[in-house]
Amino acid sequence: MEVNGDYIMKQAESCTNKKSHTEYAQENIEFTLIRANRKSIGIRVSDTGEIIVRAPQRTPLSEIEAVLQKHMDWIEKNQKRAENRQVWYDCLDQEQTEQLRQLAKVRLTRKTAHFAAIMGLTYDKITITRAKKRLGSCSTKGSICYSLYLLLYPDAAIDYVVVHELAHLAQPNHSKQFYEVIEQFLPDWEERRSLLQPEYMHNPLAHD
């Protein structure tokens, strides 16, 4: 799963990425436009604050710009969040990052085993990555990856990511059925997911 921007699943795209820009409050707003086989316009803010717009093949640029301008508050909020996350990452030196990795291995192994037992699912292995964007992923073979930076979020949010990745063992997509699996075990998953924001980040090494 990704933390930034929306949660719209990436679709198979036949497209060419194109840099584009629009004016907003007399500022030049740059964005990457991806034409795809889809029905609606989707906006995402990357971990570096870049604006990525996915649009149907034939939607006119003027229409795309209008949608962008309408959502500028949301975009700016997410750009600010991307910036704040980076501040957190930059605060950790090499030693702290290694400590965090070790702590992540212990805590996430324990949590994954705990929820897998409750959910009646089996996974293969757990790998801790240094990914800044992708907090977790699950392969079709059942290997689960977590970013060590996941530990910077509240416990309730960590549980959500663990259950999210495990739920992929039952549903390898982000369908309605997938969220029903999560709902079954974490009825308050939406609230937990909303905690995956920089305003809730903390350094677990400071408390241990």
Ligand SMILES: [Zn+2]
């Ligand atoms: Zn997912």
